[in-house]
Amino acid sequence: MKFVGKAKLLKKQIINEENFRFVIKRSDEMGCVYPGQFFNVSASKVGYPMLKRPISVSDVGEDTIEFTIKIIGEGTRAMLDYNEGEAVELMGPLGNGFEYGGYRKILVIGGGIGIAPLKGLINSLKKTEVEIHSVLGYRDAPYLYEDFAANSAICEIVSENDEQYNRGYVTDPVKKMLESEVYDMIYVCGPYPMLKNLTDLFNSKGFRAQLLMEEKMACGIGACLVCTCKTKNGDFGFKHSRMCKDGPMFYSDEVIFDE
Numbered sequence: 001m002k003f004v005g006k007a008k009l010l011k012k013q014i015i016n017e018e019n020f021r022f023v024i025k026r027s028d029e030m031g032c033v034y035p036g037q038f039f040n041v042s043a044s045k046v047g048y049p050m051l052k053r054p055i056s057v058s059d060v061g062e063d064t065i066e067f068t069i070k071i072i073g074e075g076t077r078a079m080l081d082y083n084e085g086e087a088v089e090l091m092g093p094l095g096n097g098f099e100y101g102g103y104r105k106i107l108v109i110g111g112g113i114g115i116a117p118l119k120g121l122i123n124s125l126k127k128t129e130v131e132i133h134s135v136l137g138y139r140d141a142p143y144l145y146e147d148f149a150a151n152s153a154i155c156e157i158v159s160e161n162d163e164q165y166n167r168g169y170v171t172d173p174v175k176k177m178l179e180s181e182v183y184d185m186i187y188v189c190g191p192y193p194m195l196k197n198l199t200d201l202f203n204s205k206g207f208r209a210q211l212l213m214e215e216k217m218a219c220g221i222g223a224c225l226v227c228t229c230k231t232k233n234g235d236f237g238f239k240h241s242r243m244c245k246d247g248p249m250f251y252s253d254e255v256i257f258d259e
């Protein structure tokens with residue numbers, strides 16, 4: 001079921017100078033909303049910029065949906081003009097989302113704003129028996145890590161610039177963890193180079209991961225073909241998959257990364 005319409009903005013919260021949070025009223029017409037899915041959210045209450053922006057669900061409550069948004073350009077900046085109590089136009093839930101049933105031990109790896117959709121995943125799993133290990137990477141000061149710290153048996157935080165934390169990239173702790181741990185599934189969301197480097201690492205160690213991919217989007221429903229990426233199989237040894245409809249979750253052994 002795809003909801004197309006308006007939902008009330010219950011809460012707008014500034015997280016730091018780059019990121020903010022929207023809590024939207026969830027309606028029955030939206031149906032089930034799963035971690036890893038996204039909504040196309042209207043960038044502005046005045047109708048410009050016109051194109052809706054894809055934003056992942058960063059948490060789902062009984063009658064709420066949370067989005068965590070990084071200010072990138074015109075559209076995400078215009079979203080800040082919405083006031084609490086106003087209606088936000090959106091369409092969703094869209095995309096396939098994560099597969100997460102039946103695993104006993106998982107590793108969750110997030111980089112920057114890519115941590116947002118993983119928050120919804122670990123909150124869906126926190127009341128289950130699954131053992132969660134998390135690695136979160138930031139450029140500067142960490143944010144959005146509290147739920148990971150509270151619900152993970154191991155939570156490693158790295159930052160490129162914040163000296164209070166281990167310096168470096170997520171690949172450093174992940175390499176060590178893959179030497180000593182066995183995971184039933186690994187979940188990753190973050191910038192393209194991070195996904196590519198980690199996938200090379202998983203392939204060399206025999207691990208399989210679910211990657212939440214990102215690409216520029218327009219329609220969000222598989223019609224315009226703006227958002228394709230190369231995946232394995234197909235008539236020529238590869239095919240073009242639509243991130244919005246066939247993804248945004250792809251398995252690490254499906255995706256063909258650009259060199």
Ligand SMILES: Cc1cc2nc3c(=O)[nH]c(=O)nc-3n(C[C@H](O)[C@H](O)[C@H](O)COP(=O)(O)OP(=O)(O)OC[C@H]3O[C@@H](n4cnc5c(N)ncnc54)[C@H](O)[C@@H]3O)c2cc1C
Nearest residue numbers: 053054055056068069070072073074075076214215216217
């Ligand atoms: C499936 C999916 C889930 C996402 N989830 C989140 C999230 O939870 N939080 C978050 O902060 N961001 C998320 N993004 C990225 C977010 O959609 C872009 O940062 C946003 O569209 C940028 O719009 P802008 O107008 O601010 O920037 P501009 O650069 O001015 O955008 C110009 C145009 O490019 C498109 N565009 C630019 N960058 C991207 C991008 N990286 N991905 C898709 N379209 C882009 C915009 O839709 C717009 O049409 C997600 C992207 C995808 C594809």
Ligand code: FES
Nearest residue numbers: 218220224225244
């Ligand atoms: S955004 Fe139109 S096909 Fe994916």
